[in-house]
Amino acid sequence: MNGAIERLLSVLFCKRCAICGRIIGQEEEICSLCRADLPTIGSNICPFCGRDRANCVCEGDEFAFDGAAAPFYYGGKARHLIHQLKFYGQRELTPLLAVFMETRVKEAFPSEQFDLIVPVPMHRSERREREYNHSALLGKELSRRLGIPLREKAITKVRETKRQRGLPAGERRTNLSGAFSACLPDWAKTILLVDDVLTTGSTAGECAKALKKAGAQQVYCITCAATVLEHGNGTKENL
Numbered sequence: 001m002n003g004a005i006e007r008l009l010s011v012l013f014c015k016r017c018a019i020c021g022r023i024i025g026q027e028e029e030i031c032s033l034c035r036a037d038l039p040t041i042g043s044n045i046c047p048f049c050g051r052d053r054a055n056c057v058c059e060g061d062e063f064a065f066d067g068a069a070a071p072f073y074y075g076g077k078a079r080h081l082i083h084q085l086k087f088y089g090q091r092e093l094t095p096l097l098a099v100f101m102e103t104r105v106k107e108a109f110p111s112e113q114f115d116l117i118v119p120v121p122m123h124r125s126e127r128r129e130r131e132y133n134h135s136a137l138l139g140k141e142l143s144r145r146l147g148i149p150l151r152e153k154a155i156t157k158v159r160e161t162k163r164q165r166g167l168p169a170g171e172r173r174t175n176l177s178g179a180f181s182a183c184l185p186d187w188a189k190t191i192l193l194v195d196d197v198l199t200t201g202s203t204a205g206e207c208a209k210a211l212k213k214a215g216a217q218q219v220y221c222i223t224c225a226a227t228v229l230e231h232g233n234g235t236k237e238n239l
């Protein structure tokens with residue numbers, strides 16, 4: 001083939017970084033520069049809240065879930081990707097985020113045999129703004145990649161609540177207390193709960209409580225990102 005045509009074809013059909021558009025290898029998802037810019041959670045991790053031990057402020061047993069994990073902190077390029085998926089309709093970012101979540105699930109919960117993947121349901125006001133539940137999209141992709149069945153509507157809201165975003169930590173917990181109900185098949189004992197961001201853990205905790213009431217024995221939570229909590233429970237978002 002003519003060299004110029006070959007070069008043109010390689011430019012047209014080559015794989016590009018999902019964040020910045022640079023040309024990358026076929027086996028990569030993002031370029032090395034963007035990868036270096038992602039606020040990855042390190043290797044000395046608290047098994048309960050999924051943050052580096054230096055950033056862990058959890059009490060170890062304050063929520064109903066048995067463990068949480070996330071590939072990233074909620075900041076920089078990770079925050080950008082989640083925002084693009086959540087608020088700007090960029091559904092095509094789902095597989096990219098799911099790849100990182102899948103890897104983290106395998107690292108954080110290597111011996112768990114998950115029976116079912118369940119996404120956190122959306123708030124009513126969010127459903128009005130968006131036609132899709134991004135946590136369900138991530139759950140679907142994880143289900144496909146991990147070969148674990150998905151039950152998208154296993155958890156429902158039984159009463160309306162205020163939006164969690166912007167509420168102080170104490171109020172986040174009381175706002176959601178008893179707000180969820182779950183329905184599970186009787187073989188679903190170990191559940192992988194999927195959400196986008198773990199903040200105080202209130203939402204995941206209340207969902208886990210509902211899942212356990214419905215027959216689950218263990219509930220683990222995987223999110224794209226975890227916020228860094230300051231002592232006193234404010235959230236630092238600008239990593």
Ligand SMILES: [Zn+2]
Binds near residue numbers: 017018019022031033
């Ligand atoms: Zn890039």
Ligand SMILES: [Zn+2]
Binds near residue numbers: 046048056058060
């Ligand atoms: Zn912790």
